Amino acid sequence: MARKKEYIEKEVIERAMNLFWRNGFETTSMQMLEKEMGINKFSIYSSFGSKNGVFVESLKCYKEKLNQLIEKLKASTKGVDAIKEYFYDFIEFSKETELRKGCLITNTANEMRADSDQQIKEVLSNFMNHLEEVFASMLRQDTSKDEKTIKEQTDYLIVSMFGLSSATRLFNKIQLDNYINIIFKNL
Amino acid sequence: MARKKEYIEKEVIERAMNLFWRNGFETTSMQMLEKEMGINKFSIYSSFGSKNGVFVESLKCYKEKLNQLIEKLKASTKGVDAIKEYFYDFIEFSKETELRKGCLITNTANEMRADSDQQIKEVLSNFMNHLEEVFASMLRQDTSKDEKTIKEQTDYLIVSMFGLSSATRLFNKIQLDNYINIIFKNL
């Protein structure tokens, strides 16, 4: 028929994702996206519809990457110790030489306001629910725990993930280690 | 000499602070500030110099309010239990009927980027250091703890505060209670 795309959508979205990860949604402009994605505004809009569209795809891309860690977690039989390993895996995953990025999901949750985009909110809450289930099923590997304890500890771990995400952006390695060590003393 | 100001700077800053607290720095525009503070852009600029200036004063105002909780904490002799009380006091403090605001300090820390304003960064790190010292001195009330343990547990509590701040914005009362209960299980 006609001309072919000179870029691969998966590739340019990965670049966009890294930019959003570093700078957040509000601070990232279309101008910055053009430069980082290496394609024109027209191409961005024809592929993804809007800045929000680029962001939603970026979130999906991030979730896919994070899902590799979660799959490893799910495959383990080490119960709560596997969750501790996941925390360390996450630190390694979110580390960057120049800048501490934290977790794109929790960064976005922190950036969220009452009137923020509904679609993005749903992506976030779906992810949180999924992670919650995985944590719970890992905790249940210790059959001595009753469901009330499972619920309590799951809530504790989810909030701890938020603390850890902020921590990877703001604090040093020693402080992170101290944090993680004590988190799992309590379980 | 001439005309007098028709507003009190402390009062309009408190209104600005509440707006920043609800919406964050980036999302809050001068237009919104005008409306919320009830004064003209000209007045804002002549009193505070810039949007950044308004924000820095808002942070100071927030710190003053939070400092009331911290003073109560410092006055206590209940050691780690006093810190737990501080966590609950903070939840009460940051609660709002319509919207969950979290902590302005940690919200701002989460919004911070590599190229963000230096003055704001300093206000944040000063506060973090102060809170760290207070937590440490409360933990030292238990004389059986060595300094290594004090350092570990202080780092843990600081990061936990970040988790709690995000949590007050995103999660419900039950989840918060579960979180706080386990945080203090074996400190």
Add this chain to the structure above:
DNA sequence: CTAATAGCTAAACGATTGTTTAGATAACAT
């Protein structure tokens, strides 16, 4: 080779950003 068409470049869109300025208003010292 030619016609059709999707993707490209680049300029422009209106709206809003933070900031400044010109002129009207009002309170003080004399």
Add this chain to the structure above:
DNA sequence: ATGTTATCTAAACAATCGTTTAGCTATTAG
């Protein structure tokens, strides 16, 4: 009462925001 001057209102500033459009380019089908 009057002149001085700080504060007010309101309009305008350049820059940037996310988004759209017009026209050139290049690929493919016939």
